[in-house]
Amino acid sequence: MRLQFLLRRARARARAPSSLNNAYARTIRIPPSQNARCISTSTFQNKPDARNQPTPGTHGAVDPDELSHFNALASTWWDAQGPSRLLHLMNPIRIDFTQHCLAMNGAPAAPDGLRVLDVGCGGGIFSESIARLPTTAHVVGLDPSEEILTVARAHAKKDPTLTGKLTYINSTIDDYRVEQQVDLLTLFEVVEHVPYPAAFLQSCMRHVRPGGWIVLSTIARTGSSWFTTKFVAEDLLRIVPRGTHDWYKYINEAEMRAFFEKQAGWGAQGMLSMGCLYVPGFGWKAVKGSEHIGNYFFGVRRDL
Amino acid sequence: MRQTLLQLPTKHSGWAFHASRLAQIASARRSFASEASPSPEIYDVVVVGGGPVGLTLAASLGAARTTSHLKVALIEGMDLTPTRNWNPKPDYFANRIVSLIPSTVRLLKEIGAWKHIRQDRVQSYDGMQVWDGMSGARVEFDWNKLWGGKDEQTDTTIAHMVENVHLSHGLLKAIGDLPIQPTMIDKTKVERIEYGQMTGQVDMRDWPVVTLSTGQQLAARLLIGADGGNSPVRTFAGIESRGWDYDRHSMVATFRIEDDSAFPKFAYQRFLPSGPVAILPLPGNYANLAWSTTPEKVAHLKSLAPEDFVAMVNAAFRLSYTDIDYLHNLKSGVADETKWRESVTKYPDPPQIPVRITEVLDGTRASFPLKMKHADKYIAERIALVGDAAHTIHPMAGQGLNSGIGDVYSLVKSLTEGIRHGQDIGSSFTLEPFQSERYLPNNALLGFVDKLHTLYGFESGPLVPLRSLGVEIINRDWFGLKRFLMSQAAKS
Numbered sequence: 001m002r003l004q005f006l007l008r009r010a011r012a013r014a015r016a017p018s019s020l021n022n023a024y025a026r027t028i029r030i031p032p033s034q035n036a037r038c039i040s041t042s043t044f045q046n047k048p049d050a051r052n053q054p055t056p057g058t059h060g061a062v063d064p065d066e067l068s069h070f071n072a073l074a075s076t077w078w079d080a081q082g083p084s085r086l087l088h089l090m091n092p093i094r095i096d097f098t099q100h101c102l103a104m105n106g107a108p109a110a111p112d113g114l115r116v117l118d119v120g121c122g123g124g125i126f127s128e129s130i131a132r133l134p135t136t137a138h139v140v141g142l143d144p145s146e147e148i149l150t151v152a153r154a155h156a157k158k159d160p161t162l163t164g165k166l167t168y169i170n171s172t173i174d175d176y177r178v179e180q181q182v183d184l185l186t187l188f189e190v191v192e193h194v195p196y197p198a199a200f201l202q203s204c205m206r207h208v209r210p211g212g213w214i215v216l217s218t219i220a221r222t223g224s225s226w227f228t229t230k231f232v233a234e235d236l237l238r239i240v241p242r243g244t245h246d247w248y249k250y251i252n253e254a255e256m257r258a259f260f261e262k263q264a265g266w267g268a269q270g271m272l273s274m275g276c277l278y279v280p281g282f283g284w285k286a287v288k289g290s291e292h293i294g295n296y297f298f299g300v301r302r303d304l
Numbered sequence: 305m306r307q308t309l310l311q312l313p314t315k316h317s318g319w320a321f322h323a324s325r326l327a328q329i330a331s332a333r334r335s336f337a338s339e340a341s342p343s344p345e346i347y348d349v350v351v352v353g354g355g356p357v358g359l360t361l362a363a364s365l366g367a368a369r370t371t372s373h374l375k376v377a378l379i380e381g382m383d384l385t386p387t388r389n390w391n392p393k394p395d396y397f398a399n400r401i402v403s404l405i406p407s408t409v410r411l412l413k414e415i416g417a418w419k420h421i422r423q424d425r426v427q428s429y430d431g432m433q434v435w436d437g438m439s440g441a442r443v444e445f446d447w448n449k450l451w452g453g454k455d456e457q458t459d460t461t462i463a464h465m466v467e468n469v470h471l472s473h474g475l476l477k478a479i480g481d482l483p484i485q486p487t488m489i490d491k492t493k494v495e496r497i498e499y500g501q502m503t504g505q506v507d508m509r510d511w512p513v514v515t516l517s518t519g520q521q522l523a524a525r526l527l528i529g530a531d532g533g534n535s536p537v538r539t540f541a542g543i544e545s546r547g548w549d550y551d552r553h554s555m556v557a558t559f560r561i562e563d564d565s566a567f568p569k570f571a572y573q574r575f576l577p578s579g580p581v582a583i584l585p586l587p588g589n590y591a592n593l594a595w596s597t598t599p600e601k602v603a604h605l606k607s608l609a610p611e612d613f614v615a616m617v618n619a620a621f622r623l624s625y626t627d628i629d630y631l632h633n634l635k636s637g638v639a640d641e642t643k644w645r646e647s648v649t650k651y652p653d654p655p656q657i658p659v660r661i662t663e664v665l666d667g668t669r670a671s672f673p674l675k676m677k678h679a680d681k682y683i684a685e686r687i688a689l690v691g692d693a694a695h696t697i698h699p700m701a702g703q704g705l706n707s708g709i710g711d712v713y714s715l716v717k718s719l720t721e722g723i724r725h726g727q728d729i730g731s732s733f734t735l736e737p738f739q740s741e742r743y744l745p746n747n748a749l750l751g752f753v754d755k756l757h758t759l760y761g762f763e764s765g766p767l768v769p770l771r772s773l774g775v776e777i778i779n780r781d782w783f784g785l786k787r788f789l790m791s792q793a794a795k796s
Contacts, residue, residue, distance in 0.1 A: 080685075080732045088733050092725040129726030157507040159525075159728055160346065 062144045062172055066193045069243055070122065071147040077123030078155050083240045084123070086233075086278060087189065090217075091125050093284045094188055094297070097274055098130070098215045101299035102184065104270050105211075110183040113137025117182040117207055119173050120190035124152035124166070128159070130186075131166040141168045142176055173203040181209035187216035192249050198259060205263065211304040213270070217297045221250035225294045228278075253291040253298065260300045270301035344500065344513045344521035347377045347487070348729065351528045352494055352514070352537050354380025356402070356468065357691030357708035358530030359475035360415070364712055366482035367415040370720040374729075376486035377522055379514065384490040388480075390473040392425065399556045399668035401584065401592045402471060403463040403571075403702035408709045412474070420477035425470055427585045429569045430460040433656055437576040437625050438763060441772030442656070446568070462571070463702060465584050465592070493517040497527070497540040510685055511730075512540065526730040527687050528715075530708075533677060535693035541684040547677030547696065550757065552579050553602040554699055555595040558668040559614070559661040563589055567655035573700070574621055575760035576628065580700045581620045583658040591661060593617055594699060601632050602671045610664050612638035618660050622651040625763065674698055676754050678747060682739045686730035688715055695746050698753045707746055714741045 076082035102114070114136045118127040121141030131139040143149050149168045156162045169176065185208050187201075194200045201214075208214055219225050226247045233239045253273050260267045274297045275290030290296070349365060351358045362378045365371045392398075404412070412418040435442035445462065479486060495515045500508030500523050512527040529537025538545060569585040579596030586592055595605070595617070605613060612634075619642045620628055627645050631638055651657065677696040682689045691708030715738045722734030759771050 091727070091733075092721070095725045128728075132726040132728070154507065157505070158510060160506045163505060 063193065063195045065243075067145055069241070070145055072241065073244075074123070074145070074148045074151045077125075077148065077151050083244075084125070086239065087122075087125055089278075090276075090284050090295075091129055093276055093286065094126055094186075094215075094217060095129060095133075097217075097297040097299065098184065098186065098213075101213050101215055101270065101272065101301070104272075105301070110135075110137070114184055115180070115182045116140070117142065117185045119185060119187050119204055120193070121152065121168065122148055124155060124168065126186060126188050127152070127166055127168075128156060128162060130184075131162055132159075136165070139166045140178075140182075141166065142171055142173065143168070144170070144172050146170045173200065173207070176207070178207070181207055181212065183209060183212045185212070185214050187214065187218075189217055189219075191216060191218045191251055192245065194249070197249075197251060201259065202263075205266065205302070208302045210265075210302050211269075213299055213301050215297065215299045216256075217295065218256075219245070219250045219295050220252045220292060221247065222252075222293055225250060228294060253296050256298050265303045267300045268303050270299065273298045343503075344523040346375070346523045346525070348374040348525045349376045349528060350512075350514055350522050350524035350526070351376065351378040351530055352535075353528075353530035353532060353691075353693070354378055354382070354384055354472075354488075354490060355530060355532065355691070356471050356475065356705055357712060358528070359472055359479065360411070360417070360709055361528060361530060361690060361712045361715070362486045362488075363415045363417055363475050363478045363482070364411070364716045365719075366479065366484060366486060368716055368720060370723050371716060372482075372484055378486055378488050379492060379494060379516065379522075380488075380490045381493050382490065384472075384476060384488065387469055387472045388476045390469055392467075392470070396665060397425070397558045397586050397590050397592065398467040398469050399558050399592065399665075399670055400468040401465050401558075401586070402468050402705045403465055403584065404471070405463050405703075405706045406461055408706050409464060411709060411713055415478055416481055417471075417474045417478035420474035421466060421470060425587060426464050426466050427569060427587045428461045428464045429571050429585050430462055431568050431570040431655075432462060432573070433570050434573045435575070436760070436768075436772055437574050438768050439772040441776055444656075446570075465586060489516065489520075492520075494531075494536055497536065512686055524730075525686065525728065526719075526735075529687065529689040529693040530691050532692045533675060533696045535689060537687065538679060538689055538693050541687045541689075543679050543681055543684060543689070545677045545679040547675060550579075550596075550674040550676065550698065551598065552596050552674045553599050553671045554674055555593065555597065555602045555605050555669070555671045557593045557613075557617075557670070558586070558665045559591050559593065559617070560663040560665065561589050561591045561661045562659040564654070564659045567659070570655055570658075572621065572658045576620070576625055577761055577763040579757070580760065581617075582700070583617075583621070583661075591658065595620065596674060596698070596700065599673070604632050606669055606671065607635070608638060609636060612636060613669070614661055614664055615639040615642045618642065619646065621657045622646055623649055676750060678750055682711075682743060683732060683735040685732055688735055688738065690715060694742075695750055697750050698757050700756065701749075701753050703749055703753070707749060710745075711738075711742050714738050717741075 073083060077084050079085075080088065114130075114133075116127075116130050116136060116139040118124075118130070118139060118141045121127045121143050124141055127139050127141035130136055141149075141152060143152070149170050152168050156166055156168070185204055187204065191197045191200065204214060219229060229245045230247050234242045234244060253275075257271065257273070260271060273291045274286050275288070275293060276284050276295050276297065277287045277290050277293075278284050278295075284295075291298075351361055358378060358380070362376055365374055365376050409418060412421070431444070431446040433442065433444055479488070493516065495517050497512055497514050500511040500513045502509055508523055511523045511525065514522045514524060514527065516522070527537060529535045529541075531537055535545075571582065571584050573580050573582040576597070578598055578601060581595040581597070582593070584592045584594065595602075597605075605616060608616060615638045616628075616631060619631060619638075623631075623642065623645055627649070631641060631645075634641060675696045676698060679689055679694045682694045690711040692704065694711060695707065697704045697707065715735075718734060718736075718738035718741075719729050721737065722729050722731070727734045759767060762768055
C-alpha cells in the first residue's frame, strides 16, 4: 500500500512541469565545487584526469580494485545466507519499481516483449528474475568480470525456462557494440562502483530506444549511508566484506536528477525516484523521503 | 488480513500474466535427454500426498490466477476414484470427520470446492460445551447466552463438521473444474526421491526427481510434502521433526442419537485424565465420537459388543472418572452396569451434555495413535512441507486440518509473490515468507494444545482447582475474555 502511495507521489512529481522539477532540483543540488570540499574525487567526472588514469589493459569504465573485489564475491553470489542476501531481498522491490516505470506511460512499454540490457548484472539476480517474467522477450546481462559471469551462467542453467531468453556477455558498456536499442536498461547497485559515472551513464544512454527507460538503484552519500553501508554492514556486522562500498563514490538523488535534466532528450516524459530502507525482520520497504537518506531507485525515460 | 487470493495479481499490478512461456519447459525437456535413463518430465510443482491438504493445494494453485499456468502433478498412493465418485447413503456418515473453521471454508469457497459440498451433509455449530471430568468446571461457548446475543452481522459459526471423504470429494470436483488440469497420479507410490543430473543444457543437480513405482520420473522445480506425519519428502530434505507420542489413541465412531431437535447443535468435550472425550454434531440424529485415551482402553472399547460400547460412551459424559475407569475392566455387561450407576449419579441434562446415543453404525469403530510433532523448518531449496508433514497436532482442538489449509493459503500467496517478481518458485527466497508466516503460529497452537493435554492429565493435586478456576473465569466472561475468545474463533 505504502509503496503504491509513494509511487503515485513520485509519478505526480515526474509529471509536473519541468520548471518545477528544475526548481526542486535547484534547491537541494550541491554545486560540484561544494562537493569537492568533502569528497576526494568529484562525484561526477566526465573524463578520467591524469592522476586517475586507469591502468593499461583495463577499461576506463571499470575500476580494477572493484573487479577483483567482486571476483572474490563470485562463489557466494547465490548463497541465500551469504553476503549477497540483502541484494536478493531487494530484488522484488527492484522489479516493482521497474514495472511501475514501464507502466507509467499507459500502453505496454513493449508489445512484442521487453528487451532488457542489465548492465553490471553480477551473478544475475535481477537478470534472471526479469527474464522469467512472461512480458520479457530477451535479456542481456553485461558484466566486466568473466569470473562472476561464470557463476551467473552456471546458475541460469538451473532453470530451463531461461534457456534462450537470457544471455550473459563479458563486456563493459563502452565495448558493447550492439546496434539494437533496448526497452529497458538497468543499473542496479552499479553507479556507486564506477569511477566516472557521468561518462558511464552517457555510454548507457546510447543503448536505450526512444521511449525506453533507464532504471537504476544506488546509495545517497549521507552520514546515515556511511553509517549503515560502511560502519554497520562492513565493519560491525560484516554482512558484506570490507571494501564492498566506496562511500565517496555514492551519488545523491538530487545529483542524479540534475545530471539527467541536463541530458537532451531525456526525462521530459518520466523521471522518478523512490527511497527504500532495509528494516531487519521485514525486508526492504519503500519509505517516502528516504531517497535523500540512503538507498534509492531512479528511473528516467528517453523522450519519444 | 486475508485478501482474496484470486484477486491478488490484479490488485497489485496492471500486468496481466498470460499463459506463460513455461510451456518452453516441455520442449526444453527433449533436449537434455540423457543416454543412460529416460529423462524425467519437468514439473513446476510436484505435490506428494492426495489427502485434503494436498488436494487443497492442487486446487488452489489451479484457481489462483498467477499460479494457474504452473505445471502441477499430484501423487497419491491410494485410489482416488471412489472418492471422486463418492455417493453417500443418507442414513450413513463416515467415521472420519473434520471440523472446518470459517477461514478454511472461505478458502474452499474461493477455490470452488465448497459448492461441491452437499450442505445437507454438513453440520455447523455455534456453541460448545467443554468441562472438566474431575471438578465439573465448565465453559459454555454459546452466542445466544452471551449478553446482547448474536447480531445479524457476526458470523457466529464456530466450525462446520464435514466427513473427510466428503471434503476430498469436493476438492477433487473443484480440481476437475480447473481450466488447466494438474496431472493426477493415484494408486502409485513414490519409490524414491533423488537429485537430478547435469546435462549439456541444463543443471538439475538441485532439482528433486521423484521416481514412481511405475518407473515414471518427475523432476520438480518445487517439491511439496503433503505426505503426512512420516513424510518421505521431509526425510529426503533431511529436515528433522521433533515431538513425542502421547501414548494415547483416538477412538472414532459414528452414532445414531436420540432426537435432539429441541436443542441447538453443540460440540461437547469432557476432559478426563486419560484424555478428552468429544461428541461432535452431524446432521439429523447423528453424531461422531472422538475419544482420546490409552491404547489399552481403546482396545477395550473396540472389543465391546455394540450395546456395551454405546453404554460406555453415554457413561463417559455422565459418570465419574472412577466409574468410567471401573467400567473399562468389564468385558461385557457394561450396559446393565451403567444403568444403575447412572441412576445414583447426578449429572446435568442436555443441552449441557449430549443427548443419549442409541446405536453405533456398523464398521465405524476405528482408532489411530496421537502424536505431537513439529518439523525444524518447513522449507529447503526446492522443497516445502505443508500439513501433517510439517506439524502433527493433538486433535482435541480440531485444528489439524485447518492449520494445514492455513499453510496452503500462505504457500500459494508466497508463490504468487515470487512469480510476480520473476523468482524461481523453488528458491528459498520465494519460500521464506511462507515459513515465517506459518512457523510461529503453528508452534504456538501445537504448544497450547500440548499444554492442555498435560494440564488435564492430572487426576488430583493443586492443578485441578487452579485449572477449574481458570475455566470459571472464562465462563463468567470476566474481563470480556469469553466474548473475545469466541469472536476470535469466528473471525480467524
